[in-house]
Amino acid sequence: MATAVQKITLSSSRDIPFNKLVLSQSNVRRVKAGVSIEDLAASIARRGLIQSLHVRAVLDGEGQETGMFEVPAGGRRYRALEMLVKQKRLNKTAPVPCVVGTTDSGILMEEISLAENDERVPAHPLDQYRAFQSMRDKGMAEEDIAAAFFVDVNVVKQRLRLASVSPALLDIYAEDGMELKHLMAFTVSQDHARQEQVWDTIRNSWQKEPYHIRRMLTETTVRASDKRAVFVGVDAYEAAGGIVMRDLFESDDGGWLQDIGLLDRLVSAKLTTIADEIATHGWKWVEAGVSIPYGVTHGLRAIKGVPLDITAQEQATRDALQEELDRLTAEYEDADELPDEIDQRLGEIEVAIDALDQRPVRYDPDEIAIAGVFVSIDSDGSLCIDRGYVRPEDERPVEAADGDAPEEEVDPETGEVRSPAVQRAVITIGGEPVRTEEDEEDDGLKPLPERLIIELTAHRTLALRDALATNPQVALTMLLHKLASDTFRHTAPTGCLEASVRHLYLSGQPEEMKASAAAQSENDRHDRWGDHVPADDQALWDWLEQLDDGTRLDLLAHCVSFGINALFERPNPHAASGISRHGLDVRLAQADRLAVATGLDMVAAGWKPTVGNYLGRVTKGRILEAVREGAGERAAQLIGHLKKGDMAKEAERLLADTGWLPEPLRMSDGVAGDDAQPVSQDGGDADLPAFLADDSEDDELSEPEDEEHVALVAAE
Template sequence: MTAIATTPAQTTGKVARSTNGAHGHKARPAAPSGAKAVKVTKTKVPKQAKAFATAVETTTRQVAEGRDLLVPLEQLVLSEANVRRVFHAEGIEELAALIDSQGLLQRLAVVAHAEGSYAVVAGGRRLRAMQRLVAQGRWEASRPVECKLYDNERAAEVSLAENSGREAMHPADEMEAFRKLVEDGLTVAQVAGRFGVTPITVERRLKLARLAPRFLALYRAEEIDPDQLQALALTEDHAAQEAVWDGLPTYDRDAYSIRRALTEESCRGDSRLARFVGIEAYEARGGTVRRDLFAEEGDGSGVFLDDAVMLQVLAMEKLRAAGEDVRAEGWGWVDCLLDGDDLALRSYGREAKGEREPTPEEAQSIAAMEAERDELDAAYERNEHADRDTEAYEAEEQRLMGLIDALDERIDAAHDALAQWTPAQMARSGALLRIDHGGQITVDRGLIRAEDRTAANEGQGGGDSGPGLVPSDAPKKRPAISEKLMRDLTAHRTGAIQAALVQNPHVALVTLVHRLAETVFSHYGCGNDVVKVHLTMTSDYALAQDATDYESSPAGALLDRATTEWGDRLPGNPEALFGWLLAQDRDTLLDLLAFCTARSFNAVAGRERGADQSDAITEALGVDMADWWVPTAASYLGAVSKAKALEAVKEATGVDDTAAVAGMKKDEAIQHCAAKLEGSRWLPAPLRRLPVSAPASEADES
């Protein structure tokens, strides 16, 4: 491209011209009195000079006001004078698609840069979008771009002017624009491609654009929010939309209430029956489905099955087919229930599962293991009477416990292999098939109907195990941690979780609602009943009975402070409490709810446990017991063997200190281990967080 030639006149914007008189004539001075008038001759200005002056003036004005020109894309760079400093990369792809399909609708504002290039002072996002098209191979780098050239002195002014005073398009206008394009013949895919968005985004815009005009008007007036619009879009029936909106009180027109009103006679796609039958199978039988385009994909929560009766019929057909396979096992009867509620089991008795007669080889193996178990028990008892302050005692204790545990597992496995129902038991009992909340079949075998219980009891021979049944005398496993220490540790854990709940009203609310739901909907099970909603107070005094030095612990101090603060805030007269609560704001009520729920929590246990609800609560709170408890001689080390204390040191530091404490008495060894564990954040097994699985969440695209 040819660069614009410049002259000093163009640069300064000044043109030599007459400044006296409207027509460019120099004024004549008055002649002195008595002087003779002199004739002045008029000089003509050449036409070439006039043309040059006009050209200079025009060029100067164009540079100041902007001059149109075409510049190859590869000769454009972003100017440092561009006032926009923040660019959102996610919008460039959409803008590139728009420019590719619609062309550059607004010129770039540029100033002269280095030789042969121009700097963009307004239109940086457009420049980046076009450069993206070049990088993708959709445009040539030499493609000419429409620009407007400005004087360098106006760069910042022009950039600020273009980026100021803008008003973004209202989403409702965009929705209706998308609808117009589709009505004019474009497909959803074509609209998505031209505007650089996904097809689902276009479908969502169209869904909202087809709402009753009344709601788009409310949206423009900011009297309804996007979530409410999305809920109304569950139906395309304008009358139904307006009926639901008008039928709900103004304070209850949230998205949840709208969605519930529109789908109250439908079944959600993530319900247990829908999961069991399958949406595809339901649709294949002619069932109608509504899909919420704004719901998360994959979990079925945005799918609504309109024919609940058909869904139940299909579920029962599938359940009965599975029941035939169970009947083939030899049961006297098989029942099928669509309800997965455990309450259904209360009307049944249960046949006790016995053991078949072992084969001679199995009997010999079990007898040998039980004889070995007796010998180990005797050895353990003998060791208990030895000097406990010696290393020999502790080493022998650990060795024997390891052998006993391993042997117990083998004995249990041998008896499990013998456990079964006899043919007579199966003939008089049956199986119940239910659908659980995950949409899976649950089979309860060995159930006895009420009318069959008498016969079953007679068949048991008044408590005799009956033919082929052998009672199991397998010894119980010795716990790795004593009951006293277990209660000590779990009391500290209870206090820490209480303290964390006090500080987290949201998780406290979830905990309380979960416990209430367990009670009302008993098919969820009762868990470990760690939250006593009725309300059983788990006081500091109760915890201090089990937890060593509880009063001085971080949890004890925090809970004592919170108890004092709430005691000062609440009215002293019980009759005034309800009125006081009515006068409080929601945040205050939630804080008090958190405190009360926390004080009902109780996970104190005397034996080892598996994962339970307390682990889910701990995970939600992010409780790390290392913040609330430390291993000391009083809290742990003095209550376990020297070997256990050394095991803790090895876990915490990676160093085996057995040799270091070889010549020490137990008290000295405990102090040595306590020093090694200081600051290590080591925790014994009962205080460690057990893994808890949680559902994944996917952000909704709108």
């Protein structure tokens, strides 16, 4: 026979006039916590009484109800209502929603009071964020949201900042898979894929403190406290279109600058402007850089300058400052602590006196003509200028006896001493010469800019990855070669395969790479594999064991391809992350061998010379050389008279379908392959536009039939 379940009867609810309520002495809450009574009263005035009071009838000595009710649970709400009554904002007989408990239940009022407070669960931060987000989506301003909940507006901004976190991570947090401090650390980045990648990396690691998450998310950025950022100014960086990542939850010293390439360009431009101004003072050379290597002045002769005399006005200013300094020092000599304004003034006086004592230096003009200047950025982001160094090759020869002028300074026709030529300072930024308008007009061949070589080899690295990923046997051979080298040749250089395999991110590279065929192929292939690779470690092992050999080789080739590094780097074996000259040679030689083995053709991979990726960034001599090799001598001659900008645009058209490649994208001299760069001959001239073509009807300009006497005429 089944036992009947005892049914629960809930207490009834009804409206009771406020003046019939009294606060119970059984209320357990004594310590003030949470929202203040004033804020709670304002909330009731705005939203009404959201939660009813729990009351019990007050009995007289004979156990009869007196018509009054005491409040054991809801004392703060009662006090808030009481405040509204005193403020004449609520009628003292206004009905109050109440749940009326029975007096004979046997449950003590203290138990009810404690349970009512103890069982109250604060809102989850994620629920708070979603509520704030919903209110903002409906048009409510952040300030209004903060005012409605009596919190600082920064609290609202911080909660809303959680919108920048991946929804997948929000779900993990909602299920207690991570702590709030971890979730807040992810807000420094807007890249959801990178956030999820970082979490997958550290989720089972002991090292998952918030600072570690922030460091991983900002490893390809520059802190705003970096001396380059301080030198340029974050405002100037943002004005140029740069993006700054900021952490609203923690102190971030100004945030992180995402576009390192833009920052470096701004630094270079500012250093160039400063170097140009210094060069106008007659120095032979100016070498500028973010940092000047230690010991760079070794072997150079430092010229000495004469400090300029202080003027009467400057001396009077210094005397007045010194007098004020002495007076304030004597006045506050016995003070335990200086007032803030006095301390600030003393600092200002000391700085002003120091500036007057650091006298400008005058150098001998003859010495300036053979000496140079180093310009760099100090550790605090300030400008550092070190003047007056003479290189050994610039030292003047011993003067001729009897005051005779050297032979090369005497005009052989007139016998007079030639006037000295006006010297133009040679300016270098980061070791690379700064181009001037005169340099741009120079038709001679010059070395390709280092930055351009890095970008070109980045294109090749991406194409090599794609080629290797579709050649599993080559990938297997290369991986075994790397592993065997590491096992049996412990001193072997790394080469072009990072066989960890560690994904080498090609940050700071041209935007066009993202839209290239190789990049699209790599992304599509990675997405296809990602749909099948299990996330669990044991499941991944079991899955790999079940794959057939062909599929395993395909996956191996895809994974190995992410370790390809065929980038050109400036050799710097003394830095922690530097590469030696030998190591760079090995890397590039292996890249050539890999290109031959995979049959890589950079033309087929989609690279072609444009104004943006090559022609607009080299000298006119380089442009003409490219056109000469790709489109023929005649085409080169007919654009030779154009200004550089027009020449680059026309060269882009002429080379569009020729398959011409610059040196960094060709095979090195010691490697032969099917993709070796052909050099076009004169017979391969591309069609020229009407304004460049030799279509004159003048008999004197027409081309004779005899090819040995062809006369080329350039457009005027």
